Amino acid sequence: MKSIVFFNNKGGVGKTTLTFNIAHMLAGRGVRVVVLDFDPQCNISAIFLDEIRLFEIWEDVRSDGTVTGCLEPVRRGKGDVLPPRLERVADGLWLLAGHLALSRFEQTLAEEFAKTLASDNDRALDVTTSLDLLSNLAAEQVAADVMIMDLGPSLGALNRAALLACDHLVLPVAPDLFSLQGLRNVGPTLREWRRDWGTVRERGLAGKPQEALPPHDFLPLGYMVQQHLARADRPAAGYARWAQAIPAEYRRSVLDEAPGRTAASFEQDAHCLALIPHYASLVPIAQQARKPIFDLKQADGIGGGQIQAVARCRDSFNQIGEKLLERLGIDLP
Template identity: 60%
Template sequence: MKSLVLVNNKGGVGKTTLTLHIAHMMARMGRRVVALDCDPQCNLSTILLGEDELFDIWEQEAQDRTVSDCVELVRRGEGKVREPLLTRVDTNLWLLPGKLELSGFEQTLAEEWARKAEKNNEHALDVTTSLDVLSNLAAQAVNADVVLFDIGPNLGALTRATLLACDAVIVPVAPDLFSLQGLRNIGPALRAWREEWHLVRERHMEARPRADHPPHEFRPIGYIVQQHLARAHRPVSGYATWAAAIPAVFHQEVLQDEAEIPASVDSDPFCLASMRHFSSLVPLAQQARKPLFDLKKADGVGGGQVQAVALARKQFEKLTVDVLSRLDALSP
């Protein structure tokens, strides 16, 4: 099983939309996929299930239907991660929904991270590795090949705990100033957390149950550029300037590699895709609760949107093949 997360502390770059479509496309390609919604805003869960079904799950007395429920005993220091009861949303695709209460886990994660190197660090390690344990339990429940996480647009404690459960990271970016600043923030954070966790594993996990858990390196395997949505007051040349800067910033800040900086995103092997802004299709897809590439005339698609749906399928097929290839190439 391999695990993957899309990360950017800048919002509005299509992170949840990309996660949803990659998950669906992986499932169509025969991979068994579990999506874990670790964003307290629950956008992925809302799109996949709809508000009514999500509300029904929240209202049930079961304590294994959401990410928050499954880690609650660990948060309180009263037990282990619960085995999740996943919701099937499509062939080969399952979801463990999010819940607003997960935001309360952020403070616990931050506090216990500070105690992870102490002599009596059992609870700190339980908390810090809880999402890793949960992802393994979720994968085992359905014999999944891939676990995909969805997280909020930040570099807080919840994001860090998610990364500790991931083999690979993809960074979605837009051609603008704020996305570039997001890249400059992400690179140092990934390196600092990876180095710090290595030290914990080497020096503070001896004879601990988690010492046998396989480590996750959360390696950056590429970035996805969200093409601009043209506006009258924003010249195309402005977007082109920001887009031209993406390869250098990604290689320098995220990869720490300045040997050969690609001249453009088109020539950068770490650019997984440059995705069209499917703005007119997104509301239709959300209303129909299906991926863009599954939309039909009955869903309200008409005119030039038919070609846009076909393009969406083509782009996501190519992107997903590339992502799977890079995931498969990672060392176990």
């Protein structure tokens, strides 16, 4: 099983939309996929599930139907991570729903992670690795091939703990100043987190050797560009400026490499996994239908040129799925 996250410190670059559509695309091709909602805003849970079903999960007296409920015994110091009760949302695709109360775990994670760096502490280890244990329990339950986590855009303790449970990450970006700055923020932070956890693993913790601690290095697979529609206040020259800057910034900030001779455009950059067009009106239609964009039908309310756009979207996400599986080293069933 391989775990992956679409993550950037910059919000609004389509992380959750990518997660939803790619999860469906992989599942549709026979890959068994579990999605974990580690975002306290619960955006992907609200796309997968209607309000009535989400309310039922949140109100269930059993607490194993959400990420928060499964982690709550650890947060309170009253027990272990609960085995999750996954929601089957499509053939070969499962979700562990989020909950707004997950934000209460942030402070505990911050405090206990600091203790893992300073001392040998059982409680610190249990808290720091709790998201990794939950991920493993979810994957084992359905024999998942791929685990996808949905995170918020912060560089806080919650996302650090989630990344410690993740093998790889893909950075969604947009061709703008904010995504460029996002790369400058997230790259050094990821290296710092990787270095800190590597230090803990090298010395062992709470009597456990290195091989007993989570082995994930959340290594970058590349980036994906969500393209904007042309706007009167953002001329083509502005797009080109950031399109030329982001490949070099990705190598410098995320890979910690000297840019050297970088690609002149996204299309020429081997680290660019995909250029995803702006699907404009198709996105809200897909969210209303609770379907991936590429599965929309006329009965869902599309017509005219939107039908061709859906077909192009299907081709695009098929290519993305193939490239991701290739880089993850996973063969199609």
